[in-house]
Amino acid sequence: MAEDEEVTLTTEQTEKLLQFQDLTGIEDMERCRNILDQHDWNIETAVQDTLNVSEGKPTVYDRTTQASQPPVRTPEVNTNPRDQRIFTVARPTSSWFQWSYMMVFFPFRFFYTTVFDIVRWTLRLIWPDPRRIVTDPRGDVLSFITSYEERYGAAHPEFYRGSYSEALSDAKRDLKFLLVYLHGNDHQDTDQFCRDTLGNADVIEFINASLIFWAASVNSPEGYRVSLALRENTYPFLALIVLRDNKMTVVLRIEGAVSGESLIERVQRTMSETEGYLVAMRMGRQERNLNNTLRQEQDEAYRESLRQDQEKAKKKKEEEEEKNKQEQAEREQEEEKQNQIEERANRRIEKAALLPDEPDASNTDAVKILFKLPNGRRLERSFLKTCSLEVLYDYVYVQDEVPDEFQLQTNYPRRVLQCLPTEENETVPSIGDAGLSSREMLYVQDISD
Structure with missing residues (x-):
């Protein structure tokens, strides 16, 4: 039978x-x-x-509905x-x-x-198939979105406006699920799927709230390249991709016509099963970010401490250099002062040796002069009227406790005696020419300031 x-x-x-x-x-x-x-x-x-x-x-x-197929390994995502x-x-x-x-x-x-x-x-x-040459992946995606909206309207989930590689990168960076839709233009179930499933309000709300949604036509180079990677068997085709074990992995494949309720249920179930991996990765990423933040703060604190230490060392060095300069200047001043003292001592010795002898008091040409120093000390000596006023100056100059610079001034009327030659008058007058009488008092005025 x-x-x-x-x-x-x-x-x-x-x-x-x-x-x-x-x-x-x-x-x-x-x-x-x-x-x-x-x-x-x-x-x-x-x-x-x-x-x-x-x-x-x-x-x-x-x-x-059609059951999901075991994922396959692709060049861009890891599949079992x-x-x-x-x-x-x-x-x-x-x-x-x-x-x-x-x-x-x-x-x-x-x-x-x-x-x-x-x-x-x-x-x-x-x-060779022209679709194998991908020249403008983003342009292929945008062209598909435009043609899709012209044919099926604007009621659809929000399409990702970038290439497949960019969508994978964003999903990996943000630890989000990526839902890939490959559009078969000539398949008998495509129109109904786009209008009834992707146009379903619940599906739109669910995908926009939970997923990155990327789509392309397999007739475009970018869509064809993704088709070769995911190796779908029929259309409509959906693949749910997420980061798992540090690789972008296909965790769900939906091939063939599927209702909106079934699509949401299957995707939600897969997301619930995979959410544990994402939670672990988010916690690991947060821990790494925290460690990186702490390390950056420690590095910043170390750099700030190092900067402060460098500034302190620099300031200390500058202070030491300034101190050394001051000490050097003081040493130079002291040396110069010492040299001046020695030079003055030598001049005093020379001038003292050149002073004329004091004339006898009975000499009619003798003038007795009383010198009053700034410290109150008094000096008294006789000079001949023919002696130059420079002799008076040298006599005072060789004495102790005399200012470095001084001038001789008469008591009354008060006038300063020209004891040293000047540019205007190189000739120094004599004691007699200066109008000094037989007995005079001269004040030694300190002008060193």
Whole structure:
């Protein structure tokens, strides 16, 4: 009876039946046919559902939703490798029709697939896909957003207006979830998904509040590049990416049409499962930031202390230099003063040796002069009227307790005697020419100040 039912299959259904058996390794032909019947002979859905069931995963047989696929490794985000699937070796079938069909069509199938692969490979060499050359990733994204709004309106989640790499960087920096949407323009479910799911008010509110939403068309170079990285199987395609183990990792894949409620529920569930990693990373980042802040404050305090120490050392050095300068100046002044004292002492000795002898008091040309010093001391001596006033000056100069600089002044009338030559008058008058009488008192006036 089973053979009668198998004979009634069309050629397309028989081809799908054998292909399904090859992919799943199920030896029971009747079971394979029942599975295909349950999935409306959609071989992709049937194979994926069968493999998920064999691996203990939830079934994907849902008219409105498609199950997430295990993430794959991409050049830009870290994904878990696909689970290794172990197939049982198919034993010989019990139907002679199956064997006959396989034997007859196997050469044609082999030839067709081989020739098709060779032709496709050759065409790719001759006419490379222009989408592989990405020249303006941000422009591709902005162009998609413009075309999307022209076709579906402005009711959609807030698109990230940057390249895929920039979205990954921002999500990694801010420790946020990144939801990637790849738009298949020609897919039959795309329009309904954009209008009913992405246009859903709850979906818009949820995505805008919780996620970074990046989207692009796979027909653009930027979208095609991301498509090659994420390796989607069908459209619409969504991938939830987050930082995990220090790598941007795909934690959820949604392929095919999905309702707004299901989308929110699945994303929220995945976010709840992954939130622990983000909390740990946020705490680690806060701790590192705190340590960095403390280290910066310590470094700043050290630099400030070092600066103050340097200023103190500089100030101390300047004070020492200033002190040394003052001491040096004082030493120089002292040396100069000492030199002046020695020089004056030498001059006093020379002038004392040149003073004329005191004349006898009975000499009619003798003038007796009383000198009164600033300290009150009195000096008295006789001089000849023919002696120069410079002799009077030198006599006072060689005495002790005499100011360094002084001048001689008469008592009455008060006048200063020109005892030293000047530029105006190089000739010094004599005692007699100065009008001094036989007995005079002269005041020694200190002018050293």
